């Protein structure tokens with residue numbers, strides 16, 4: 365049986381979302397898929413992939429421009445293959461406790477691409493995060509790493525199961 369190829373693309377400013385995308389890629393590779401994990405800005409052509417997972421860090425209630433542009437640029441091809449979206453993320457445990465709806469830009473992308481699902485994962489803001497706003501927030505106790513590897517991996521495995529169950533024999 366042909367191995368399905370999955371693209372995991374991300375929009376990240378400070379690197380936390382890269383870690384989430386890599387965890388998704390690792391989980392799907394363990395499930396037997398070929399995975400490419402790349403910045404959304406570098407995605408020019410998705411037609412070689414059987415499925416696409418696109419995610420972005422949230423800043424002031426918005427997805428990163430690179431992720432939104434990736435969705436726009438590849439809208440037609442994405443609408444013809446299975447797509448899932450993810451966002452990252454609250455710097456508290458809220459994303460582990462309940463579902464967090466996509467921000468308006470991500471919700472629009474969901475609709476336009478007929479995405480099969482969306483999840484908001486916890487984010488990360490630490491003293492290593494660059495930028496004065498981030499550093500100020502951390503200094504005032506608003507930081508921490510709220511990415512939950514188990515939650516991320518379990519979402520990725522669900523996607524893997526769905527793709528496998530729909531693969532023609």
Ligand SMILES: Cc1cc2nc3c(=O)[nH]c(=O)nc-3n(C[C@H](O)[C@H](O)[C@H](O)COP(=O)(O)O)c2cc1C
Nearest residue numbers: 376377378379380381421423424425453454487488
């Ligand atoms: C200035 C600033 C604004 C942020 N705005 C939001 C927000 O609106 N919603 C949210 O859930 N998280 C917000 N965050 C948290 C980030 O989304 C989180 O730190 C994320 O993991 C960063 O990802 P990145 O390192 O890939 O850029 C904000 C963080 C900063 C520093």
